Amino acid sequence: MDKIRALIVDDSSVMRKIVERSLRQAGIELDKVVEAANGAEALAALQSNVVDLILCDINMPVMDGLEFVRQVATVGIAKGVPIVMITTEGSESHVVQALSAGARGYIRKPFTPDQVKEHVLPLLGKQP
Amino acid sequence: MSAAGGLAKRSHQENWLPILELAIQEVFEIMLGCQVKPVEQSEHKANAEFTAIVGLAGALCGIMTVCCDANTARQIATCMLGDATGSEEQAADALGEICNMITGNFKNKLAGTDEQCMLSVPSVISGGKYTFRSLADGNSIETALLFEGAPVFVRLQLHS
Numbered sequence: 001m002d003k004i005r006a007l008i009v010d011d012s013s014v015m016r017k018i019v020e021r022s023l024r025q026a027g028i029e030l031d032k033v034v035e036a037a038n039g040a041e042a043l044a045a046l047q048s049n050v051v052d053l054i055l056c057d058i059n060m061p062v063m064d065g066l067e068f069v070r071q072v073a074t075v076g077i078a079k080g081v082p083i084v085m086i087t088t089e090g091s092e093s094h095v096v097q098a099l100s101a102g103a104r105g106y107i108r109k110p111f112t113p114d115q116v117k118e119h120v121l122p123l124l125g126k127q128p
Numbered sequence: 129m130s131a132a133g134g135l136a137k138r139s140h141q142e143n144w145l146p147i148l149e150l151a152i153q154e155v156f157e158i159m160l161g162c163q164v165k166p167v168e169q170s171e172h173k174a175n176a177e178f179t180a181i182v183g184l185a186g187a188l189c190g191i192m193t194v195c196c197d198a199n200t201a202r203q204i205a206t207c208m209l210g211d212a213t214g215s216e217e218q219a220a221d222a223l224g225e226i227c228n229m230i231t232g233n234f235k236n237k238l239a240g241t242d243e244q245c246m247l248s249v250p251s252v253i254s255g256g257k258y259t260f261r262s263l264a265d266g267n268s269i270e271t272a273l274l275f276e277g278a279p280v281f282v283r284l285q286l287h288s
Contacts, residue, residue: 011249012225014208014218018159021210059228059249088232091243108231108236112157 003031026117039068172279180227183248224250
C-alpha cells in the first residue's frame with residue numbers, strides 16, 4: 001500500500017495519538033500526519049496540506065466535527081478525500097447527520113484497531 | 129413532572145448502576161487493555177487530585193465525573209498511549225477522554241436516551257482542594273473501580 005497523508009482532528013492530544021497508532025496497527029503506512037484540535041484548525045490545515053484521509057471527532061470546542069464536514073463540502077476543499085468520524089456520539093441521528101454532510105465512515109469510541117481497519121481500509125481501496 | 133412520573137423515572141435510574149459499570153469496564157478493556165472491577169467504595173479513600181467532568185443535556189441531564197489520584201491518572205495516560213511519558217497535561221487529557229467515553233458509552237446503552245442527549249466537551253480539574261457545587265439536584269449513581277490497585281471513582285449526578 002502506498003504511504004498516505006492523514007489529518008487527525010480531535011480536541012484530545014492523547015486521542016489523536018491513539019488514532020494515529022490505530023492506523024499504523026491497521027497496516028496503513030503513514031507518510032505524514034497532520035493534527036488539529038478542532039474543526040477550524042482542521043480547515044486551516046487543509047489550506048496548506050494535501051491529505052488522503054481525514055479522521056474527525058464530533059464534540060470539539062470552536063467548531064465541531066459535523067460543522068467541519070459541512071464546511072469541507074461547502075468550501076470545496078479536500079474534494080474526494082474520505083472523512084471518517086471517530087466519536088462518542090453513537091446515536092443514529094448523529095450517524096445520519098455525519099453521513100449526510102459528507103462523511104464516509106463512522107466509528108464509535110471506545111474503538112479497537114480492528115474497527116479502524118474495517119472502516120478505513122475499504123475507503124483507501126484496500127481489503128480489511 | 130407528576131409524582132407517578134418521578135417515581136417511574138427514579139425506578140429506572142436505580143437500575144442504571146450495572147449499566148454504568150459495564151460502560152466503564154468496556155472503556156478500560158478496549159482503550160487501555162485492562163480489566164477493572166467494581167469495589168466497595170467505603171474500603172477506599174477518595175484522593176481526587178484529578179477530576180474529569182462531562183455534562184449531559186437533553187433527555188438525560190446532569191454531570192458525569194471521574195476522579196482519581198495523580199499517579200493513577202498518569203498510569204491511565206501511559207496505558208492509553210503505550211509509553212511512559214507521564215506529563216500532567218497528558219494525564220489530564222487522558223482522564224478527560226476516559227470520562228467522555230464512559231459518558232458516551234453509558235448514554236448509548238440507555239434505549240431511547242442516546243438520540244435525545246448531548247454531551248459537553250470534557251473539563252478536568254487538577255488538584256484536590258476545591259469545592260464542587262453541582263446544580264444537578266436529582267439522584268446520583270456512584271461506583272468505584274480498582275485500576276492498577278488504586279481506586280477510580282465515577283459518579284453520575286442527575287437533574288430531577
